[in-house]
Amino acid sequence: MNRALLIINIILLSIGSCGVPLLTRLYFIHGGKRLWFSSWLQTGGWPIFLIPLTIAYIRRRLSNPLTPTKIFYMNPLLFVASAVVGILTGLDDYLYVYGVSLLPVSTTSLLIAPLSAFTAVFAFLLVKQKFTSYTVNAVVLLTVGAGVLALHTSGDRPVGESNREYILGFLMTLGASALYGFVLPLMELSYIKARQEYSYTLVMEFQMVLCLFATAFCTVGMIVNNDFRAIAREAREYELGEARYYVVVVFSAIIAQCYFLGAIGVIFCFSSLLSGIIVAFLLPVTEILAVFFYQEKFTAEKGIALLLSLWGFVSYFYGDIKLSKKHKKSTDSEIETPPTLEP
Numbered sequence: 001m002n003r004a005l006l007i008i009n010i011i012l013l014s015i016g017s018c019g020v021p022l023l024t025r026l027y028f029i030h031g032g033k034r035l036w037f038s039s040w041l042q043t044g045g046w047p048i049f050l051i052p053l054t055i056a057y058i059r060r061r062l063s064n065p066l067t068p069t070k071i072f073y074m075n076p077l078l079f080v081a082s083a084v085v086g087i088l089t090g091l092d093d094y095l096y097v098y099g100v101s102l103l104p105v106s107t108t109s110l111l112i113a114p115l116s117a118f119t120a121v122f123a124f125l126l127v128k129q130k131f132t133s134y135t136v137n138a139v140v141l142l143t144v145g146a147g148v149l150a151l152h153t154s155g156d157r158p159v160g161e162s163n164r165e166y167i168l169g170f171l172m173t174l175g176a177s178a179l180y181g182f183v184l185p186l187m188e189l190s191y192i193k194a195r196q197e198y199s200y201t202l203v204m205e206f207q208m209v210l211c212l213f214a215t216a217f218c219t220v221g222m223i224v225n226n227d228f229r230a231i232a233r234e235a236r237e238y239e240l241g242e243a244r245y246y247v248v249v250v251f252s253a254i255i256a257q258c259y260f261l262g263a264i265g266v267i268f269c270f271s272s273l274l275s276g277i278i279v280a281f282l283l284p285v286t287e288i289l290a291v292f293f294y295q296e297k298f299t300a301e302k303g304i305a306l307l308l309s310l311w312g313f314v315s316y317f318y319g320d321i322k323l324s325k326k327h328k329k330s331t332d333s334e335i336e337t338p339p340t341l342e343p
Helices: 002-029 035-041 046-063 076-102 105-111 113-127 133-150 163-194 200-224 227-237 242-269 272-281 283-294 300-336
Strands: none
Touching: 002 035, 002 076, 002 105, 002 242, 002 272, 002 283, 035 076, 035 200, 035 227, 035 242, 046 200, 046 242, 076 105, 076 163, 076 200, 105 283, 113 133, 113 163, 133 300, 163 242, 200 227, 200 242, 227 242, 242 272, 272 283, 272 300, 283 300
């Protein structure tokens, strides 16, 4: 069951990782200009989780009609932790969106690959993540892949964009990568410190509270920036039409929820490091999709980055499978070997 749940969350994480940058870029290249509103969309779809949480509550109540049913599993410590992570996520969303507004997908996707290195460092510091040679190899390959792409990013600079804007967008993107590399292990640490029994319902509650506070953080920014007044006008002036503007907006919110739920689900089923590795692996996939949808150039550097990312991804999972077999073999030998009695 846990393996099936892991696969489902990997699929959700994959959809979100590829879909979020493409939809966010689509918003900006056709006339969208509201940074805080676009940041708000990254987590604004949080009410979606009220549906499965309500269903889970009804099932618990029907299965145990004679005992009191908790509306929420989350204890106060985990609630506070999810609120703090949510505020950090709101800040991370703004940094990320700022980069997307200035740079093409092929450049902003650099956010993804260094994430594995940042996650690895913070996972070691926060949750004492153990590393194998295969894990280190995967992190190095994924990071080198990003470096290869960085060598050619200036060739994708948008027409008419100043050197200052380009550098600022690049720094914002890398800042978002570093911050989210800290957020992923922080989620895992929150589960450990809360000492609460794991369940997927708890994961959805954590996700909902996280997104609620991230959305509240971005809402403050929208109010200060007068975004609420500008949305209707922006929709009317959108190059693809007003109806398609709202389609882009709604799907951006939904796909972003797939990303966050997938990321936190992978942490729940396995580890924060695996979540970062998967996101990094999807970098070249996003690059290829950008070539098809936005006619961005697929250079030799992107091809090399794709091969390095595939190599790193395979290396990580090969090492994990090998370690699991070794652990199972060690456990079986301990069971089979009878204890000896001292004379």
